[in-house]
Amino acid sequence: MRTDVIFNTDAASGLGRLPDNFIDCIVASPPYWQLRDYGLSPILLGGRQKCEHDFDDYAICRSCGGWLGQLGQEPSREMFLEHLMGIFDECRRVLKSTGTLWVNLGDSYSKLNKYNRTDDWPPGKNAHCLKTLRVDLSMHRVPHKSLCNIPGLFAEMMILRGWILRNEIIWYKPSVVPTPVEDRFTADFEKVFFFTKSPKYDFRQQFEPYAGNETNRISRQPEHPTGSKSRNDLQGRNKRTVWRITTEISHEKHYAPYPQKLIETPIEAGCPPGGVVLDPFLGSGTTALVARRLGRHYIGIEPNPEYVAIVRSRLEREPEPSKQ
Numbered sequence: 001m002r003t004d005v006i007f008n009t010d011a012a013s014g015l016g017r018l019p020d021n022f023i024d025c026i027v028a029s030p031p032y033w034q035l036r037d038y039g040l041s042p043i044l045l046g047g048r049q050k051c052e053h054d055f056d057d058y059a060i061c062r063s064c065g066g067w068l069g070q071l072g073q074e075p076s077r078e079m080f081l082e083h084l085m086g087i088f089d090e091c092r093r094v095l096k097s098t099g100t101l102w103v104n105l106g107d108s109y110s111k112l113n114k115y116n117r118t119d120d121w122p123p124g125k126n127a128h129c130l131k132t133l134r135v136d137l138s139m140h141r142v143p144h145k146s147l148c149n150i151p152g153l154f155a156e157m158m159i160l161r162g163w164i165l166r167n168e169i170i171w172y173k174p175s176v177v178p179t180p181v182e183d184r185f186t187a188d189f190e191k192v193f194f195f196t197k198s199p200k201y202d203f204r205q206q207f208e209p210y211a212g213n214e215t216n217r218i219s220r221q222p223e224h225p226t227g228s229k230s231r232n233d234l235q236g237r238n239k240r241t242v243w244r245i246t247t248e249i250s251h252e253k254h255y256a257p258y259p260q261k262l263i264e265t266p267i268e269a270g271c272p273p274g275g276v277v278l279d280p281f282l283g284s285g286t287t288a289l290v291a292r293r294l295g296r297h298y299i300g301i302e303p304n305p306e307y308v309a310i311v312r313s314r315l316e317r318e319p320e321p322s323k324q
Contacts, residue, residue, distance in 0.1 A: 007301045012086065021095070024100075025099060025101075025276070025296075027102045027278075028102070028103050028279060028280050029105070032108055038072075071084075077142065081154060087280065088163075092163070105150065107150050110145060110146045171192055201270075203269055206265055208236050210237050259286075263287055263291075274295065276299060278301075292315070292320060
């Protein structure tokens with residue numbers, strides 16, 4: 001199987017091209033639910049490919065429950081999460097037993113639209129789809145303006161499917177752009193979930209500098225009797241789960257590029273040197289650039305041809321690390 005390649009297709013189709021137990025590390029940031037329309041051609045999500053589809057006004061098949069649209073634009077958060085589960089089931093298949101999975105997933109606020117009715121919830125035209133997905137109709141009703149708790153539901157569903165959740169990491173963004181809303185606080189963090197496929201996995205501990213009072217305490221311990229010299233030999237403390245990383249300004253035509261520093265730690269910690277990193281939602285290609293710079297191979301999946309062109313341009317502009 002070739003590496004250092006980009007598949008210009010959707011995540012499910014791209015994952016279908018990969019063999020079992022091939023990937024060392026997966027870094028993924030799925031689109032946020034109901035946040036942005038990327039203008040992609042609709043594809044069938046869920047349901048059955050061989051069904052003779054009979055779509056209703058909401059592009060939902062009356063026969064199999066499949067939906068024709070873009071990932072992230074589903075009419076319910078439950079349908080969105082079901083589609084994500086299908087993609088991450090495939091991620092589990094292609095990931096080695098010693099592999100790691102890192103997922104950055106943000107939340108969304110509920111808003112009134114043609115799918116989200118907040119009265120007494122008459123089932124409407126899409127009730128048959130929710131029943132096909134085995135979703136309790138009462139769960140679909142998220143009050144207007146409420147956070148949808150998508151990251152929390154996602155993590156719970158992943159655990160129930162056999163993933164091992166090792167850490168819930170907070171990406172703190174100190175320079176976040178304030179939102180114009182006046183009736184809530186500005187969110188300045190997102191979550192990154194660290195999953196593994198099995199209890200024993202490839203992991204290299206990462207370190208960060210000690211805080212001042214911690215070094216003073218260490219210097220007073222019997223194993224560090226000489227003070228500063230012993231302190232200088234320390235690697236630092238084990239990395240904590242709140243990562244302070246400033247968002248990067250990008251001149252590329254992509255709405256939400258990763259900061260490179262956000263990707264460095266997962267790759268250095270969760271992928272062996274020379275291993276293969278997969279990003280099933282490649283976007284503007286930061287994962288590919290960081291993986292290559294850190295001496296790993298990459299495989300990216302991205303359905304938007306404009307973004308694929310951006311990635312290839314970025315890879316060409318940034319020289320490959322010298323091979324010695």
